[in-house]
Amino acid sequence: MSASDSLLSETLKAFVAIVGDAYALSAPADVAPYLTENRGLYHGASPLVLKPGSTQEVSAILKLASETATPIVPAGGRTGLVGGQVPREGGSDVILSLERMNRIREIDTLADVIVADGGTILADIQKAAEENGRFFPLSLGSEGSCRIGGNLSTNAGGTAVLAYGNVRQLCLGLEVVLPTGEIWDGLRRLKKDNSGYDLRDLFIGAEGTLGVITGAVLKLFPQPRGHQVAFAGLKRPDDALALFERTSLLCGTALTGFELMPRIGIDFTTRHIPGVRDPLSSPHDWYALIDISTSDSAETAETMINTLLEEAFEAGLIEDAAIASSLAQQTAFWHLRESMSEAQKPEGGSIKHDVSVPVSRVPRFLAEADAAVLALMPDARICAFGHLGDGNIHYNISQPVGADKAGFIARWRELNAVVHAIVHAHGGSISAEHGVGQLKRDELIQSRPAIETELMNRIKRAFDPAGIMNPGKMVQVP
Amino acid sequence: MSASDSLLSETLKAFVAIVGDAYALSAPADVAPYLTENRGLYHGASPLVLKPGSTQEVSAILKLASETATPIVPAGGRTGLVGGQVPREGGSDVILSLERMNRIREIDTLADVIVADGGTILADIQKAAEENGRFFPLSLGSEGSCRIGGNLSTNAGGTAVLAYGNVRQLCLGLEVVLPTGEIWDGLRRLKKDNSGYDLRDLFIGAEGTLGVITGAVLKLFPQPRGHQVAFAGLKRPDDALALFERTSLLCGTALTGFELMPRIGIDFTTRHIPGVRDPLSSPHDWYALIDISTSDSAETAETMINTLLEEAFEAGLIEDAAIASSLAQQTAFWHLRESMSEAQKPEGGSIKHDVSVPVSRVPRFLAEADAAVLALMPDARICAFGHLGDGNIHYNISQPVGADKAGFIARWRELNAVVHAIVHAHGGSISAEHGVGQLKRDELIQSRPAIETELMNRIKRAFDPAGIMNPGKMVQVP
Numbered sequence: 029m030s031a032s033d034s035l036l037s038e039t040l041k042a043f044v045a046i047v048g049d050a051y052a053l054s055a056p057a058d059v060a061p062y063l064t065e066n067r068g069l070y071h072g073a074s075p076l077v078l079k080p081g082s083t084q085e086v087s088a089i090l091k092l093a094s095e096t097a098t099p100i101v102p103a104g105g106r107t108g109l110v111g112g113q114v115p116r117e118g119g120s121d122v123i124l125s126l127e128r129m130n131r132i133r134e135i136d137t138l139a140d141v142i143v144a145d146g147g148t149i150l151a152d153i154q155k156a157a158e159e160n161g162r163f164f165p166l167s168l169g170s171e172g173s174c175r176i177g178g179n180l181s182t183n184a185g186g187t188a189v190l191a192y193g194n195v196r197q198l199c200l201g202l203e204v205v206l207p208t209g210e211i212w213d214g215l216r217r218l219k220k221d222n223s224g225y226d227l228r229d230l231f232i233g234a235e236g237t238l239g240v241i242t243g244a245v246l247k248l249f250p251q252p253r254g255h256q257v258a259f260a261g262l263k264r265p266d267d268a269l270a271l272f273e274r275t276s277l278l279c280g281t282a283l284t285g286f287e288l289m290p291r292i293g294i295d296f297t298t299r300h301i302p303g304v305r306d307p308l309s310s311p312h313d314w315y316a317l318i319d320i321s322t323s324d325s326a327e328t329a330e331t332m333i334n335t336l337l338e339e340a341f342e343a344g345l346i347e348d349a350a351i352a353s354s355l356a357q358q359t360a361f362w363h364l365r366e367s368m369s370e371a372q373k374p375e376g377g378s379i380k381h382d383v384s385v386p387v388s389r390v391p392r393f394l395a396e397a398d399a400a401v402l403a404l405m406p407d408a409r410i411c412a413f414g415h416l417g418d419g420n421i422h423y424n425i426s427q428p429v430g431a432d433k434a435g436f437i438a439r440w441r442e443l444n445a446v447v448h449a450i451v452h453a454h455g456g457s458i459s460a461e462h463g464v465g466q467l468k469r470d471e472l473i474q475s476r477p478a479i480e481t482e483l484m485n486r487i488k489r490a491f492d493p494a495g496i497m498n499p500g501k502m503v504q505v506p
Numbered sequence: 507m508s509a510s511d512s513l514l515s516e517t518l519k520a521f522v523a524i525v526g527d528a529y530a531l532s533a534p535a536d537v538a539p540y541l542t543e544n545r546g547l548y549h550g551a552s553p554l555v556l557k558p559g560s561t562q563e564v565s566a567i568l569k570l571a572s573e574t575a576t577p578i579v580p581a582g583g584r585t586g587l588v589g590g591q592v593p594r595e596g597g598s599d600v601i602l603s604l605e606r607m608n609r610i611r612e613i614d615t616l617a618d619v620i621v622a623d624g625g626t627i628l629a630d631i632q633k634a635a636e637e638n639g640r641f642f643p644l645s646l647g648s649e650g651s652c653r654i655g656g657n658l659s660t661n662a663g664g665t666a667v668l669a670y671g672n673v674r675q676l677c678l679g680l681e682v683v684l685p686t687g688e689i690w691d692g693l694r695r696l697k698k699d700n701s702g703y704d705l706r707d708l709f710i711g712a713e714g715t716l717g718v719i720t721g722a723v724l725k726l727f728p729q730p731r732g733h734q735v736a737f738a739g740l741k742r743p744d745d746a747l748a749l750f751e752r753t754s755l756l757c758g759t760a761l762t763g764f765e766l767m768p769r770i771g772i773d774f775t776t777r778h779i780p781g782v783r784d785p786l787s788s789p790h791d792w793y794a795l796i797d798i799s800t801s802d803s804a805e806t807a808e809t810m811i812n813t814l815l816e817e818a819f820e821a822g823l824i825e826d827a828a829i830a831s832s833l834a835q836q837t838a839f840w841h842l843r844e845s846m847s848e849a850q851k852p853e854g855g856s857i858k859h860d861v862s863v864p865v866s867r868v869p870r871f872l873a874e875a876d877a878a879v880l881a882l883m884p885d886a887r888i889c890a891f892g893h894l895g896d897g898n899i900h901y902n903i904s905q906p907v908g909a910d911k912a913g914f915i916a917r918w919r920e921l922n923a924v925v926h927a928i929v930h931a932h933g934g935s936i937s938a939e940h941g942v943g944q945l946k947r948d949e950l951i952q953s954r955p956a957i958e959t960e961l962m963n964r965i966k967r968a969f970d971p972a973g974i975m976n977p978g979k980m981v982q983v984p
Contacts, residue, residue, distance in 0.1 A: 138751060138866030139897075183700050191759075194698065197675065210957045219896040220672065220862045221935035222661050222711055223942060223950055224980065225962045229707035233700055250755045273616060277728045280801020281669070281759040323758020324810055332802055384698045388616030418697040419617075455694065459701035472701055479688045483969070484703045490964035502702065 039096045040076050043122060046088045051128065053077040062103060062123045065114050070466055072115035074101070077123040083203060083211060083242045089124060090240065091209025094494040100124050100207075101498055102236035104147060104178030107170035109382075110465030112182065112235045112501050121499070126177050129242060132156050140248040141200060141217045146177030146241045153246065162248035165192040169366055177241040183233035185461035187362070190417040191284040191321070192249070194461070196232045203243035204231050207492040217245045230487065235463055236498040238491045252284075252321035254329025257358040258337060260349040261312030265391035268316050271345045272387070272416055275318060278339075279332055285319030286417035287365050288390070293411050296371035296426075297364050304364050307350045307357075316346075316416070317365050368413050372426050375409070377433040379443050381423040383451045384460035390416055393454055397423060400446040405439070407431070420460045423447055448475070464502045473504060517574050518554050521600060524566045529606065531555040540581060540601045543592050548944055550593035552579070555601040561681060561689060561720045567602060568718065569687025572972040578602050578685075579976050580714035582625060582656030585648035587860075588943030590660065590713045590979050599977070604655050607720060610634050618726040619678060619695045624655030624719045631724065640726035643670040647844050655719040661711035663939035665840070668895040669762040669799070670727070672939070674710045681721035682709050685970040695723045708965065713941055714976040716969045730762075730799035732807025735836040736815060738827040739790030743869035746794050749823045750865070750894055753796060756817075757810055763797030764895035765843050766868075771891050774849035774904075775842050782842050785828045794824075794894070795843050846891050850904050853887070855911040857921050859901040861929045862938035868894055871932055875901060878924040883917070885909070898938045901925055926953070942980040951982060 036044065036054060044052040053059055054076050064071045080086045093100045101115045103125040115121035126147030133143040137160050144153055150171040157164040166179060168186035178184075180202070184195045192198065201216035214228055231238055262268055265288065272286050291313050297304045308315075318336070322328040333351055340346045352358040372378045385393045394412055401408050407428030414421040425443060427436035448458045452475060459468045473481050481503075488495075488503045495505065514522065514532060522530040531537055532554050542549045558564045571578045579593045581603040593599035604625030611621040615638050622631055628649040635642040644657060646664035656662075658680070662673045670676060679694035692706055709716055740746055743766065750764050769791050775782045786793075796814070800806040811829055818824045830836040850856045863871045872890055879886050885906030892899040903921060905914040926936045930953060937946045951959050959981075966973075966981045973983065 136864070136866060138747070139864040140754075141864070183704075185698055185700075189698065193675075194700075196704075197671075206957070206961075212957055212961070213955060214958070216933065216935070217864045218862045218933075218935050218938070219865070220663055220667065220893075220898045220938040222663075222672075222939055223935050223937035223946070223954070224711075224958070225716075225965050226661075226674075226704075226707045226711055227958065227961055229704045233702075233704055238703075250758045252758070269616070276618070278802065280728045280730070282801060323760060324756065324806060328802060328806055384696045386614070386617040386619070386695045387697070388614055415698075420698045455696075457694070457696050457699040457701050460696070460698040461700055463700045464702060468701070476701070477691060479684070479690055480692070480702065480705065483684075483690070483705055486968035487703050487965065490968045491961070 036075065039098060042092060043076060043078055043089060046085055046092070047078050047080050051079040051081065062106070062125070063115060065106065065108065065111060067109065070111035070114040072117050072121065073119035074115040074121050074123050075119060077125055079125045079128050081128045083205060086124065086205045086240055086242055087209045087211050090205050090207055093122070093496045094208050097494055098122055098496060099499045100496050102126065102240045104175035105149065105170065105173045107174045108178065108182060108465060109462045110467040112463060112465030112498070114466070116500050124240065126175060126242070130175070133243065135160050136217070137162060137248070139217055142246050142248055143215065143243065144176055144246065145243055147175045150174050150176055150179060157248050161251060163251045164246060164248055166195050166198055176244055180232050180241050180244055181234060181236050182463040185418070185420065187285055189415060190286060191281055196229060198247050199228065199232060199244055200247060201245035202228050202231055202241055204239040204241055206239045207494060207497045215243055215245050235465060235502045237488060237502050238497060250323055252323055254322035254326040255358065256320045256329045256333040257352040257361050258318045258333055258349055259307040259361050260316045260318065260337070260340070260346040261308045262314050262316060262346045264314060265394050267345045268314055268416055269388065269391055271316055271340055274340060274345070275336055278336055279320055282320050282322045282329065282332060283417070284321040285317065287317040287414065288416035289315040289317070289365060289368065289413045290411060292409060293368045293413050296375060296411065297367045300371045300374045301367040304367060307361060308348050310348070312347050317361055368411070369422065369424070372411060372424060376427040376431065377436040378427070379425045379437065379440050381444065381447050381458070382460050382462045383423055383447070383456055383458055384418065384420040385451060385454040385456035387417065387419040389454040390419055390421065393421070393450060393456070396450045397447050400450060401425060401443060404443065404446060466501060469502060469504060514553065517576060520570060521554060521556055521567060524563055524570070525556050525558050529557040529559065540584070540603070541593060543584065543586065543589060545587065548589035548592040550595050550599065551597035552593040552599050552601050553597060555603055557603045557606050559606045561683060564602065564683045564718055564720055565687045565689050568683050568685055571600070571974045572686050575972055576600055576974060577977045578974050580604065580718045582653035583627065583648065583651045585652045586656065586660060586943060587940045588945040590941060590943030590976070592944070594978050602718065604653060604720070608653070611721065613638050614695070615640060615726070617695055620724050620726055621693065621721065622654055622724065623721055625653045628652050628654055628657060635726050639729060641729045642724060642726055644673050644676055654722055658710050658719050658722055659712060659714050660941040663896070663898065665763050667893060668764060669759055674707060676725050677706065677710060677722055678725060679723035680706050680709055680719055682717040682719055684717045685972060685975045693721055693723055713943060713980045715966060715980050716975060728801055730801055732800035732804040733836065734798045734807045734811040735830040735839045736796045736811055736827055737785040737839050738794045738796065738815070738818070738824040739786045740792050740794060740824045741790070742792060743872050745823045746792055746894055747866065747869055749794055749818055752818060752823070753814055756814055757798055760798050760800045760807070760810060761895070762799040763795065765795040765892065766894035767793040767795065767843060767846065767891045768889060770887060770889050771846045774853060774889065775845045778849045778852045779845040782845060785839060786826050788826070790825050795839055846889070847900065847902070850889060850902060854905040854909065855914040856905070857903045857915065857918050859922065859925050859936070860938050860940045861901055861925070861934055861936055862896065862898045863929060863932040863934035865895065865897040867932040868897060868899065871899070871928060871934070874928045875925050878928060879903060879921060882921065882924060944979060947980055947982060
């Protein structure tokens with residue numbers, strides 16, 4: 029049964045007609061994968077998934093949606109962690125998937141840009157850059173399936189933010205279909221353009237609530253010539269912070285990653301992730317992963333990492349360290365770090381926080397949050413790790429050994445409340461890199477200055493007067 | 507006669523009462539300096555200059571302005587080149603000068619941030635960073651008098667954009683007083699924060715039309731350890747582009763400046779600017795200034811610049827080159843480049859363009875623009891120079907020798923039209939780094955997609971319903 033033959037309403041049939049039967053899904057089994065997300069926190073309903081093949085088709089869909097007040101949920105690789113891509117439960121939301129719009133439109137190695145459809149898979153962009161002797165630095169766990177339009181809509185971070193910034197810093201121009209169906213061709217490839225309000229950065233990070241990103245101009249970089257990865261054991265977060273400052277001063281922009289991990293995270297990964305080994309011979313309370321990339325030569329990176337570790341050892345900041353001696357070992361060090369979230373699953377329930385504080389406050393934040401959490405739940409197993417150099421900590425709490433998982437997860441909001449209060453006290457963000465979506469919308473509205481929410485609501489109303497774009501996510505317009 | 511004793515209206519007296527007599531100027535001689543700009547292109551009128559001493563006073567001023575529909579023109583160092591800081595001619599615009607709000611509020615070298623009032627002079631921020639062993643990279647000709655709120659409101663570029671970006675990339679958070687008088691405390695110092703629409707980047711580059719920037723959190727960087735500046739003579743822009751690509755691949759983020767200059771610019775500066783000498787012994791048609799900064803060691807920069815010039819010479823890209831052998835010589839090389847605009851003044855009238863194109867298009871843009879300009883005016887002396895690495899060319903045209911200055915300047919719009927048409931054909935911007943202000947507003951409205959102007963108008967109305975903020979600049983709300 030094709031979508032247009034089904035029991036769809038006349039309005040929904042008109043949507044199907046835009047993309048053609050072959051690219052509209054309405055059978056429940058076909059629609060099902062679009063109704064949930066990886067963590068299983070959210071589940072919605074939708075009568076129809078549309079897979080347009082061009083910007084013009086996206087435009088026709090949104091024009092009709094505005095005219096018929098049909099809510100639209102844009103979908104990319106659907107790897108988001110805050111429910112932004114999941115339709116609401118009422119069953120009225122139509123899903124607009126960019127999966128067919130996955131072409132790289134152009135690579136210009138003189139201007140060092142790549143132009144891609146919004147539905148292009150991140151790994152395909154990385155690969156195309158590499159094939160042209162260039163480097164596209166956005167890198168995250170889901171890069172094999174996430175799509176660049178989603179990365180832009182959530183202002184994705186990842187592991188190279190320290191040197192290259194979030195994806196916002198990697199984007200020069202956008203093509204966006206507005207909720208009214210109008211197409212904004214902002215596909216500029218200019219390094220400098222001061223010609224009006226910054227529309228580009230408004231769409232970046234808007235989680236599909238202001239329009240659909242159908243194309244983007246992205247910056248390319250020279251491939252690094254030198255790359256070194258070290259794994260250091262240390263006593264406490266204060267030492268990690270001092271080590272970060274020292275590394276930052278020594279390496280400048282060559283410092284491409286500085287990650288913090290606790291002992292319990294090493295225990296979890298070595299226990300549950302096949303092939304993961306502790307790089308150091310004896311245990312330490314905390315660990316830092318240091319990643320250095322140099323553009324001029326391999327020797328520079330080698331000199332840097334050796335100098336750094338020697339000085340840090342003499343200064344008493346680290347207890348032990350290993351430098352990866354091969355590409356395989358570099359990958360293994362990073363794999364340990366990137367498996368840390370996954371490795372918590374076999375340990376039972378996990379209550380998560382994606383927070384940021386000023387870098388200098390990370391040790392105090394950790395101490396205060398640990399004290400508050402343990403006061404509430406003395407047997408909680410805190411596995412706080414993340415991008416120390418960005419001040420971004422994934423403050424995850426694994427359930428006490430042998431505890432009831434459901435009972436533990438039921439305390440999610442209670443534990444959120446104490447951790448987030450400490451984040452706020454340090455001028456931090458409770459939504460550092462994963463975004464707002466459904467998960468954090470209401471808490472943000474409650475915790476931020478009222479004028480900030482009011483300005484966001486005004487923007488939403490100005491761009492999406494019919495209120496059709498990804499309703500219920502990020503903003504809540506009264 | 508103090509401002510409150512004068513013949514001011516009751517409304518204006520209420521404004522004076524907010525800041526106090528000592529900080530309100532109404533005598534024509536006191537107000538006069540605020541009514542014009544350096545180039546003498548614009549001249550306006552105003553009954554009153556207010557110099558608030560705090561964010562609270564700015565808030566009270568804007569609240570009263572919204573209530574009484576009094577137009578407000580924010581003023582920083584008033585060094586802008588597009589008339590954004592000049593009141594309109596009608597005499598109704600009140601000037602709000604940030605000059606008293608010039609304090610550095612805090613420096614945090616662990617988080618690598620500096621927090622400053624909107625009226626802080628750029629050079630004071632650079633100096634404070636240096637005194638704390640850090641580097642603030644924003645650098646431009648007017649740094650001794652321009653103020654950071656103005657730099658942010660115009661998204662200033664300058665000479666270090668290649669490595670560090672425009673000031674947008676250097677700002678983590680803002681404090682803004684909205685047109686209604688409400689204060690948005692967005693003074694975050696977080697490297698990662700995905701918690702809603704990007705309000706910060708909307709205020710940056712808005713030229714004071716959406717609110718007044720009263721404070722900012724700025725990023726600090728490690729001081730470079732190695733610094734090298736070279737001056738190379740070459741045949742043509744194509745070679746300069748190839749040299750830029752080679753330099754970029756070799757140096758990566760260590761490449762901090764790549765400037766292009768024509769022979770006529772060297773003639774003008776050596777002729778008119780005291781102390782400027784041609785660094786090379788014989789003349790060349792074009793020149794590149796290459797600036798390299800390294801974070802790890804002085805040796806790295808030295809090796810880089812030597813390798814680069816040797817390879818470039820062998821590849822036939824450059825005809826000759828000099829490496830600055832002392833700090834004084836480095837400063838002299840940059841001084842030559844930075845005097846190039848000033849050196850045109852004694853040569854008579856100059857018609858200017860601040861344009862950008864994709865970096866790879868610079869040579870074609872130059873060839874096509876030269877042909878078009880010379881077809882209209884065969885004796886025009888084209889002095890096109892600028893930030894090749896950013897694709898940003900200051901395409902200046904000096905009057906023919908012995909021509910009538912007024913008659914030449916009268917052809918400003920005519921020459922603009924042919925140059926800007928070529929910029930558009932290459933997907934460029936006619937407003938690269940100096941902004942829109944009064945100078946380019948109407949031309950941008952005519953040349954860009956209607957939907958883009960429409961979105962900007964919607965934002966303006968949403969933020970400034972009374973239309974009091976810097977009216978007549980950047981946007982023209984119907």
